[in-house]
Amino acid sequence: MIQLFRTKIELDHQAEIAMGISRVERSLSVFFDKVDVISRELNRSELVVQTLYEKNEENRNKTYQALYASTSELRRVAQFELYSIGGICKYSTSTRTLNTKLPTYSGILKAAADQPDKLVIRGVNEYTSASKDILLRAARTIMDNAGNCIGYIVVSMKSADFENLLEDTYSHQDSIVILDRQWHTIFSTEPAKEKLIGHTLRERLMKGEDLSDLSKENNFHVSPLGSTGLFIVLQRDEVFTTDISKTMYSVCAVMTLLSLLLCIVVSVKISNNLVKPIHTISEAMHEVEEGYLDTRIETERIDEFGGLAMKFNIMTGKLRSYMERQIKQQQELNDSNIAMMQAQLNPHFIYNTLDTIKWVAKANNIQEISTLVASLAKILRTSISSGQLITLKEELTLAQCYVDIQRIRFGGEFKYTVEIEGDIEECIVPKLIIQPLVENAIIHGLAGRVDGNININVTEENEKLQISISDDGCGMSKEMMESLNSRDIKRSGENIGFANVDSIIRLRYGDEYGVSVSAVEKGGTKVKVILPFIMGEAAEYAKGIGG
Known part of the structure; x- marks a missing residue:
């Protein structure tokens, strides 16, 4: 039972980890998809190309407006910059990076120039950076109509930006690490920093060691983030440690033993309390079957069997009363039938007498008396007949007689x-x-x-x-x-x-x-x-x- 419970908890635990990393992955994927769309829009903007290429200062305010309008949805989680062909920041959503310089012969700008049609994503620790607090940059080249590179769109993210972006996507129990393609750590939550998760994973990978054992021991879940070249690592502590499992097994063993002893005691007690009253009730029911309706069960118990015995005594008493009442009613019915048969003699005599009067009245031409007697005889004959139902025609005939x-x-x-x-x-x-x-x-x-x-x-x-x-x-x-x-x-x-x-x-x-x-x-x-x-x-x- 404990093993089944443990398996169920671990499966639920793994499902929660998978859901957690899925939420983190979805949040980052949506962010980079939006960055890709914004960088494409700025890359095609005639205003941006004209400002960078011709160095037209009159369009500076318009360029800032375009930059802020395009990035309004994502400025809470990243800063956006426009760099010249020489690597100098000309426009930025953050004043700290204005006029700073990035190398064009290496780093993120070199990677963007080598892949002009793609949004290039790199961890800052891959290259030397003037901004020590920036953890990740993404860049895309800005091309003129002739296909020449005239500048760069650069997106920068700090630790606070990652925390804002991933807010409410993982539990406080989780340790989240984002790694680059070389398994360098780009971002870590505080629990992950304390456990040195990114460092441990990179060391084992560099030594060529298998990560599966480490994943099982520490509940790691690693997932690549699409085509960005980044990896997401989520780690959550085990629910069942060895000590907890031992304690649960010990408690279960003690409870099983106590339950077994209690079951034995209770079963003996119940057996003694059940067998005797059941036997008593069975004997009493057998006596009732034999016709002894005076049978009663004497008991002082106040439990369910006491109530059952009381109901049995009430049942036999009512059954005895019912039988006596039925015998009495049958006797009364027999007496009524005899009286009814005797009473039918007098109406027949009256009917025969009325019939005689009718014929005497007819013989003496007294029509009214003949009609009265004939009508009354018909009503009387119907009333004393044994049948209780007649046809509508017969009933209307009786009404006509009346x-x-x-x-x-x-x-x-x-x-x-x-x-x-x-x-x-x-x-x-x-x-x-x-x-x-x-x-x-x-x-x-x-x-x-x-x-x-x-x-x-x-x-x-x-x-x-x-x-x-x-x-x-x-x-x-x-x-x-x-x-x-x-x-x-x-x-x-x-x-x-x-x-x-x-x-x-x-x-x-x-x-x-x-x-x-x-x-x-x-x-x-x-x-x-x-x-x-x-x-x-x-x-x-x-x-x-x-x-």
């Missing part, structure tokens, strides 16, 4: 109409849901009137059956409509039929169905019944299970 009875009873002349949109009379509805609502319309809506209108409108929309019962009677107060629409039976008052119909529909089909009431603009009340639209095979199935 209307016939009410017309004879009150002698009213109200109009009763039914409108059905589409072929939907065979859809399935709960029985006796329209008659109570028609009854409310007659008794409450048309109260005190001998005329009036009651209309039933049946439509199907979005797989829902909508039955609207409207009257043009006295209407209903806003408070009463709110009470009925609240679906609170206690607030329904005398409109118990409305509440019962709504409860029957919601219990069978869910809360999205039911009954609602609203006012009619021209006066009166409208009751709307929403049911699921059930036709065809679904209707036969629903009617079967509804019965």
